[in-house]
Amino acid sequence: MTSTLTPVRSKRSALTKGQLPKYAPYVVLAAALIAGAAILALVGFNAFGWGIVSAILFAVGLVSWSAAVEGSRKAKDKLATCLVVGSFLIALLPLFSVIWTVLVNGIPGLLAPGFMTTSMNGVTGVFDNRAVEDGAPVIGGIYHALLGTIQITLLATIISVPVGLLTAIYLVEYGNDGRLARAITFFVDVMTGIPSIVAGLFAAAFFFAVVGPGTKTGAVAAVALSVLMIPVVVRSSEEMLKIVPNELREAAYALGVRKWRTILKVVIPTAISGIASGVTLAIARVIGETAPILVTAGFATSINSNVFSGWMASLPTFIYTQILNPTSPANPDPSSQRAWGAALVLIILVMVLNLAARLIARIFAPKTGR
Amino acid sequence: MTATTLTGNQGAGRAGDKIFSGAAMAAGCLILAVLFGVALFLVVQAIPALTAPAAEIQGGEGFFAYIWPIVIGTLIAAAIALVIATPIAIGVALFISHFAPRGLAAGLGYLVDLLAAIPSVVYGAWGAAFLAKEISPAYNWLAANMGWLPIFQGPASATGKTILTAGIVLSVMVLPIITSLSREIFLQTPKLHEEAALALGATRWEMIKMSVLPFARPGIISAVMLGLGRALGETMAVALVLSSGALTASLIQSGNQTIAAEIALNFPEASGLKVSTLIAAGLVLFVITLAVNMIARWIITRHKEFSGAN
Numbered sequence: 001m002t003s004t005l006t007p008v009r010s011k012r013s014a015l016t017k018g019q020l021p022k023y024a025p026y027v028v029l030a031a032a033l034i035a036g037a038a039i040l041a042l043v044g045f046n047a048f049g050w051g052i053v054s055a056i057l058f059a060v061g062l063v064s065w066s067a068a069v070e071g072s073r074k075a076k077d078k079l080a081t082c083l084v085v086g087s088f089l090i091a092l093l094p095l096f097s098v099i100w101t102v103l104v105n106g107i108p109g110l111l112a113p114g115f116m117t118t119s120m121n122g123v124t125g126v127f128d129n130r131a132v133e134d135g136a137p138v139i140g141g142i143y144h145a146l147l148g149t150i151q152i153t154l155l156a157t158i159i160s161v162p163v164g165l166l167t168a169i170y171l172v173e174y175g176n177d178g179r180l181a182r183a184i185t186f187f188v189d190v191m192t193g194i195p196s197i198v199a200g201l202f203a204a205a206f207f208f209a210v211v212g213p214g215t216k217t218g219a220v221a222a223v224a225l226s227v228l229m230i231p232v233v234v235r236s237s238e239e240m241l242k243i244v245p246n247e248l249r250e251a252a253y254a255l256g257v258r259k260w261r262t263i264l265k266v267v268i269p270t271a272i273s274g275i276a277s278g279v280t281l282a283i284a285r286v287i288g289e290t291a292p293i294l295v296t297a298g299f300a301t302s303i304n305s306n307v308f309s310g311w312m313a314s315l316p317t318f319i320y321t322q323i324l325n326p327t328s329p330a331n332p333d334p335s336s337q338r339a340w341g342a343a344l345v346l347i348i349l350v351m352v353l354n355l356a357a358r359l360i361a362r363i364f365a366p367k368t369g370r
Numbered sequence: 371m372t373a374t375t376l377t378g379n380q381g382a383g384r385a386g387d388k389i390f391s392g393a394a395m396a397a398g399c400l401i402l403a404v405l406f407g408v409a410l411f412l413v414v415q416a417i418p419a420l421t422a423p424a425a426e427i428q429g430g431e432g433f434f435a436y437i438w439p440i441v442i443g444t445l446i447a448a449a450i451a452l453v454i455a456t457p458i459a460i461g462v463a464l465f466i467s468h469f470a471p472r473g474l475a476a477g478l479g480y481l482v483d484l485l486a487a488i489p490s491v492v493y494g495a496w497g498a499a500f501l502a503k504e505i506s507p508a509y510n511w512l513a514a515n516m517g518w519l520p521i522f523q524g525p526a527s528a529t530g531k532t533i534l535t536a537g538i539v540l541s542v543m544v545l546p547i548i549t550s551l552s553r554e555i556f557l558q559t560p561k562l563h564e565e566a567a568l569a570l571g572a573t574r575w576e577m578i579k580m581s582v583l584p585f586a587r588p589g590i591i592s593a594v595m596l597g598l599g600r601a602l603g604e605t606m607a608v609a610l611v612l613s614s615g616a617l618t619a620s621l622i623q624s625g626n627q628t629i630a631a632e633i634a635l636n637f638p639e640a641s642g643l644k645v646s647t648l649i650a651a652g653l654v655l656f657v658i659t660l661a662v663n664m665i666a667r668w669i670i671t672r673h674k675e676f677s678g679a680n
Binding site for chain 2: 076077080081083086092094097102105162166170171175180181188190191194196198209230263295299320324336347350351
């Protein structure tokens with residue numbers, strides 16, 4: 001109260017008094033970078049440590065300056081901002097680290113001759129030892145795994161899309177929020193959380209009981225993947241069907257169109273872009289699943305194009321086995337080179353599917369009139 | 371003439387309606403049947419392991435003695451993942467919903483979602499080849515300076531392939547889940563609450579503390595629970611990163627094991643009773659994650675009834 005009565009002596013305006021100047025963060029940042037470099041120079045310089053130390057110094061400097069000039073409330077606000085921005089930067093670290101690691105290690109594997117066109121059939125430790133000791137080219141590739149991944153994922157898609165889409169139609173068009181519809185919604189949500197390995201075990205246990213013990217084929221893996229894929233398809237299709245305007249349905253009914261033809265000819269075409277992109281995202285999610293394929297399709301080293309008989313390789317299990325059980329235990333380097341090459345192919349595949357989902361959603365979006 | 375075509379058409383249409391609605395309902399019931407089947411087949415295949423004499427189970431002391439160390443291991447790994455991921459995920463979600471410039475927010479959100487797109491086996495390979503190597507000096511430091519704590523007891527693993535590394539990799543994998551769910555909740559905070567707080571002179575942090583966080587608390591809890599479900603069931607990150615062993619209190623020595631990784635590592639070569647032991651382990655995992663997910667969903671639905679957002 002008394003302070004308002006005393007005349008303002010300082011040259012700064014009373015309105016901006018008690019605030020940090022606009023350039024404050026930049027000054028503190030520069031000081032923190034210099035001080036961080038100085039501290040790191042004492043213990044041995046590395047860029048990562050420099051970033052961390054500078055960030056801490058920046059936060060401490062800015063907050064304590066703010067506390068001195070602006071008071072504790074503004075200082076707390078500054079601290080919260082620093083923490084929130086910092087957590088975002090921390091979250092980006094693993095993303096860039098993973099992508100960088102895969103690129104650096106994967107490109108030599110990808111560029112090896114015949115990597116995309118040959119299988120691991122007949123590739124033994126002898127060749128890998130020779131590659132390391134005599135500098136012979138690393139042979140063996142991922143053709144069988146790529147083929148297996150595409151076939152298993154395709155079969156899983158063929159199983160899950162009709163089931164998932166029909167369930168979504170039931171929930172939106174027929175369910176009327178009844179007891180069955182609510183039960184389905186709840187259990188679909190629960191199903192989203194099934195661990196992928198349990199889905200694999202279920203498919204394995206099912207086929208062990210029905211076909212015979214030890215049944216491991218691509219089809220079993222496809223069933224396991226569908227268990228993971230169906231709930232994703234249901235959820236995304238349900239959301240998309242829900243946002244189809246009711247006026248469209250009512251207009252169709254008013255013209256005397258049957259309900260099923262309304263759904264097939266009016267509702268689904270309107271929502272098709274969203275449904276298609278949801279399905280693509282679901283494919284992207286299951287294509288990288290390792291554990292369910294591991295327990296249902298085993299791992300093969302040769303080309304097997306029949307999903308209904310024999311063990312089958314896939315990209316994720318190829319990566320897993322090449323890392324965990326190198327072809328030549330004495331010289332694991334060629335194996336890990338192949339594994340990283342396969343990882344790069346897998347990441348590219350997933351990213352392309354994600355991009356495709358966005359493009360589909362944009363291109364086939366219904367033309368909203370006017 | 372006209373009348374017959376009308377009724378004929380109607381008959382076909384009615385049949386179509388019946389078939390279509392029947393198919394839709396059958397698909398819905400199929401999902402319930404599948405979930406029921408998951409439980410049923412796991413139980414059926416697991417029974418031999420549960421009833422077999424104790425000496426025949428791996429370890430020779432019965433199923434319970436076999437399962438409890440890996441249940442504890444699973445819980446430890448998931449707990450590490452959540453302790454690391456939850457504060458960061460909430461920070462990232464707040465950054466995208468309330469701190470980032472409007473134009474950038476969607477793009478930055480997509481960047482974080484990319485984390486969810488990377489396959490788990492790639493995370494496992496990254497954790498084993500890159501993270502474990504880079505982080506082992508830190509473990510040596512922890513063992514030397516914090517070794518009096520049981521969880522940091524030395525000697526630290528030379529390869530860095532410990533349960534703490536596995537937990538860190540898991541935290542990266544659950545981060546996008548918690549982030550995207552909490553972000554949705556934060557964006558649902560009633561604008562009037564936020565503006566009222568700001569109008570009373572609150573700073574941005576005070577506004578978030580007073581209006582956003584109280585509104586979002588149930589949502590955050592359920593997001594964390596869903597992240598927990600994911601962390602419990604995640605296989606590859608642990609199978610590739612952790613060099614497993616007996617249950618140990620120290621997080622920076624090799625040792626410990628999780629259910630999912632135990633199954634993945636042993637199932638391909640297993641036969642006979644070993645298969646049903648592993649399936650029984652899977653059943654235990656299924657029950658744990660089912661309970662966690664159902665609680666999370668229950669919190670979300672309960673929250674929906676109270677919030678004015680819909």
